[in-house]
Amino acid sequence: MKNFYANRIGLLTLGLTCLLLAACSIEPWVKPYERANLADPIMSFSRDPISSSYINHVYQAREGARGAEGGQGGGCGCN
C-alpha cells in the first residue's frame, strides 16, 4: 500500500513538473487588450463578498458539506 501511494505521488510530481516546464513557454492566448469582457463585473463569480459569504454561511449551517465554496472572481487579470 505504501508503494502504491509512493508511485502515485511520484507520477503526480512528474506530471506537474512536465506541466510547469511546458507552461514556461506558453504564449498567453488572451492578450491584455482582449480582456474587456472578462473585466466586466457581471463576470465575477461573486460581485459582492459580503453577500456571498453570508449566503455560504446560510448553507454551511444547514448542510453537511463544507469547504471549496470559492469567493469572488472575475476581473481581467491585468494590472
Add this chain to the structure above:
Amino acid sequence: MGRVVAVAATRPSFVKEAINTRWGVILAGVLGFCVPLMAAVLPEERADALYHSYSGGGVTINGPSILARKTLGKKVSVWGNYYVDSITSASIDVITTASQYTEERTEYGFGVDYLQDTSTLSLAFSNSGENDFVADAVHFSISQDMFGDLTTVSLGYSRGFDDITATGNDGFERKANRQNFKLGISQILTKSFLMELNFETISDEGYLNNPYRSVRYLSGGSYAYQGEVYPNTRTSHAAALRAVYYLPYRAAIKAEYRLFTDTWGIQANTIEAGYVHPFADDWIIEFTYRYYTQTGANFYSDLFPNINAQNYLARDKELSTFTDSTYGVSTSYLFAKKGWRFIDKGSANISYRRILFDYKDFRDLRVQGYAPGTEPLYNFSADVLQLYVSLWY
C-alpha cells in the same frame, strides 16, 4: 443571552461548526484567496453595509454585517468585518425536546494583504463569540499569477480554536481545533470564458457535537431520548469547479459543481446555475438555481433500536439524508457612476432566495398518533433576504 430555557435547548450543531468554516468563506472573498484573476492587483477599496434575514423551520435569524477595505500605499490593503446573528429559535428540534430560545452571535475579523509583483500574501484573524461558544482563527494564504496572468494558483491554511461551554452546566468545558488546507486554480480559457477549480480539506479534532442535542431510541412501545455522541475527529474533502461565460449581448451565465466527502460517511453533490443580465444602464438582475443532495452520516439514525445502541449516536438533521433546492433572484441599482463627493460609485442591492428542504430520514415528531418510526418525514422552506449598499472610494 436571553435564552428562555437554555438548559434543554438544542440548536443545529452545524451552526457552531459553520462559524469557523464561514471565516474560510469570508477570507476566500475578502482576502482574495480564491480571487486568482485579481491576485496581481490589490482588491478594490470599498465598504459594504448589509442587513440579512433568514426565516424558516421556526428559526428567525437577522442582523447587520459591515465590511470595509482600505489600501495603504501601493502594496498593502487592510480590511475589517463586523457581523451579527440575532437568533430566535423554535425549530423542530427545540419544539420536540426543549423550549424556544434567543441568543446573539457576534463576529469580528480583520486582515492584511501584501502585494509583491505577481504574488499576494494574506494574513487574517477572526473571532466569533456567543454565550456558550467562542471561536478564534488565524488564516494565511498566498496566490501567484503565472503563464501571462492567464492562470493563478492559490494556497491557503487556517487554524481554528473553539471553546465550547453549555448554559446551565457550569462544569462543562470542551475544546476543538480545526485546520483548513486550500488549493485554488483559476484559468482564463478564452476572452469570454473563465473557470476556477478549488479544493479544500478540513480536519477537526476535539468536541464536535452539540451539548444540547439528543437522539431518540425505542423504549417500551414509545421512545425516549439520550445525548448525542460524535466521534472526536472529522476530516472532509471538497472539490468545486466553477465557470462563467460572457454572452454576446452583455450577459453572463454561470455554472458550478461541488463534490464533497468526509470520514463520517457523508457524501454530497451541489450544482448551481445562474444568469446575470444588465438592463437600462444602471441595473443588474441575476437569477440563481441551486440543488444540493447528501447521504447521511454512518452514525445517524432517526430512531435507534435501544439506548446506547452504538458507540456514536446522532439525530442532527444536518447529518441525515436530504436534498434542498434554492430559487433566487437579486437586483442591483448602480448610482453615482461618475463619482460623488468622496465615492467613485455605489450600488444598492436586494437579494431574495427561497430554499426548500426535503428530509429522507428525519421524521416530524410534532405529529401525534403515529407509532415510533412511522411519523411523516419532515420538510420546510426558508426565506433568505439581503439588503445592502456598497460604496467604492
